[in-house]
Amino acid sequence: NIENSATVGTEVTLKSNQLQFSASAGDPNQKAEKAYDVVPSLQKDGFSVALRSFRVIFIPQIKFFYGQYYADLDLTILLNQLHIALSNGYKSAPPTLYPEDYKSTFEIVSIEKDNKAFENIDDIFTIDPKTGSVSVKKNSVLTEGAYKVTVKALTTTGLGFTTTLTLNMSKGE
Numbered sequence: 001n002i003e004n005s006a007t008v009g010t011e012v013t014l015k016s017n018q019l020q021f022s023a024s025a026g027d028p029n030q031k032a033e034k035a036y037d038v039v040p041s042l043q044k045d046g047f048s049v050a051l052r053s054f055r056v057i058f059i060p061q062i063k064f065f066y067g068q069y070y071a072d073l074d075l076t077i078l079l080n081q082l083h084i085a086l087s088n089g090y091k092s093a094p095p096t097l098y099p100e101d102y103k104s105t106f107e108i109v110s111i112e113k114d115n116k117a118f119e120n121i122d123d124i125f126t127i128d129p130k131t132g133s134v135s136v137k138k139n140s141v142l143t144e145g146a147y148k149v150t151v152k153a154l155t156t157t158g159l160g161f162t163t164t165l166t167l168n169m170s171k172g173e
Contacts, residue, residue, distance in 0.1 A: 103155070
C-alpha cells in the first residue's frame, strides 16, 4: 500500500509489491528535477506493520562534452577535435556539463596518442578539477599526432559521465 498516494498522485503505483513510476513521471521536457516522497507500507490483515519513507528524484538529461550547448534551442556545437601547435602550451575551454547545477569535479581517465595508450609521465597533460579545462605544458617531449584525452565528470548526484577531447598536434608552418 502507498500511504501517501494522494500526495504522489497517479504517477506512482504499487503493482505486485513493486513501486512503478509512470512514463509521465518527472519533467516531460527533461529540463528540471522532480522529486517524489513515497511512503509505502507493508500490510498484514489490513493493518500497517511496517512503513519506510524515501525520496525518488528524476533528474534532467545530463549533457557532457567539449563544445557549447544552447538549451533554449536544444542546439549542440561540438568542439572536441582541435588543432594546436606542437611544443607550445595550451589550455582548452571548459567542457559543457548541462544542467550546470550538477557540476562537481573533473579528472583525466586516460590519454591515447594515435589510438595507442600514452603515459603522461611528465604530467604534460593536466586538468583543472573544478572547471574541466585541459592544459598542455609547453614541452619538447611530445611528437606530432592525435592525442585523445578521456575526461570524466563526477556530478553532484554521484553519477559519472565521460567525454573525449582530441588535440591534433603538428609543427606550425
